[in-house]
Amino acid sequence: MTDVLAIADHRRGELRPVSYELATAGRELADETGGDLHLAVISGAVDEFGEKLAREGVDVVHTVADGEEFNHDVYVQAIEQLVDTIDPQYVLVPNSVNGLDYAPAVAGRLDLSIVTDVVDLAVDGDSLIATREMYGGKVETTTELDAGTALATIREGEWPEAEGTADASIEAFDAEIDEDAVGSTVTGFEEVAGGDVDISEADLLVSIGRGIEEEENLDLIRDLVDALDATLSSSRPIVDNGWLPANRQVGQSGKVVTPDVYIAIGISGAVQHVAGMKGSDTIVAINTDPNAPIMDIADYAIHDDLFDVVPALIEEFQ
């Protein structure tokens, strides 16, 4: 019982990069427990996925060929049986939207402790030490699980992707899926956020967050956008409030953007936002809170009130 079992993530025919990050995180953990790293891929083109997943550090890839797209009931049953067979010490799942749709149920079914959205993992004797954020990234915490077997979901983008190829054995795993226990059906997919502008094409983005407070105040930001001949984007709350259309949203569930300059105004820099803009060439943050997480990735920062700085900036370009 020293092995690690990690579950790959895929969607609509493609493995998601976090699958390779799991291979890295899983290897690190297996080195600490002194066990093997098992990577499982469930549903879809598992043979093709299995080949791709056999990267450096992976000992065994298990392919479970049930179903095409993600279905949490299939995942829960398959993982339950994988855990029964492999008897791992730790189970790693991506903290993706789909990961969150099955990991808590797997933990419940198998009576495992669960710790989510971890950014670092270590083993200390019999305990798993997980590092995670609380309060929207304002603090970091360590949590100790002395449970024996435990399940952790890992934050995307925290571990590097495993590279190379390994001579991992690729084994077909024969899971018995009880179709009567499948209580949900995926009927389709839709792409959102089409429309008039494609913010991912823009060279200069002025991006506004909840610091703007009121819808009327957006006019100030529009004036800045005009003065700079920039494109307007935003964090999620602005779109949730209906102040801007969905195609303006930057982040995990919005668009990934990589402009030359990204000016984040009144945006705290939550992980789901940063996922969409960290690849920008130059990042400027205007925020009253000098400790806001956005400062960690900013190249230039102004720790001041946007209602003072933005008018002055407009002035500069008139």
Added chain:
Amino acid sequence: MKILVTVAEVATVDDEFEIDGTEIADQYLNADLNEWDDYAIEEAVQLQEGGVADEVVTVTIGPEESEQTIRQALAKGADRAIRVWDESLEGVDLLDVRAKTEILKAVVAEEEPDLILSGVQTGDDSWMATGVSLAESLDFQWSAVVNDLDHDLEDGTASVRRELEGGVEELSEVDLPAVLTIQTGINEPRYASLRGIRQAQRKPLDAKTLDDIGVDAGVVDGSLELTDMYEPESESDATVWEGSAEETAGELAEMLREKGVTA
């Protein structure tokens, strides 16, 4: 149809704060209705206004002080509220998913709702896991990160949209009874009206102990312990422009001009 909404009171932190052991010192914390649960309440109330639900009940694991937050949910239209608290929960820094699940499960057993709406996550603990864990423990169906719910639920299935990464949404059908974890943006949460706030004062709010709902106090001694809390080491190597707004805006303008912004 009866809907149960799980409502958490969360703490937000001031810009400047201090950590005391494994907690943020109280004076820097502000209590608030969890953002995600605000959307869940709205969804439930809309289902009631649409004639789909007959009763909306909220459940909160929280101390007496959280009643102010619970009254907000009542003021927005929930019919009554249950609050569970216990001495044994008093000194707990971080309630884990299993403990939350066990407690909420016991309330569900008493209430027997057809549909449970919870939030995707709490803004402070951010486990992102309680809703799905609760569903599994009840043998209910579930769906995580729902940003659209078809209001035609009478036939025993919910048509939902799950918000995946990168602007892709999954459409799926879920059998009831189910737990849906609600994502922000699914609706426009209302502000409580003055009348709503007045009425909320008269709506039932039942306080229960773990004993009352038949949960062993040992549930809080989970296998998970918060051992350290600290401010993340700043990885910032940003150039910070200081001075008046005119000065900092001037620096930014100069940088932008160097990058070729001439408008």
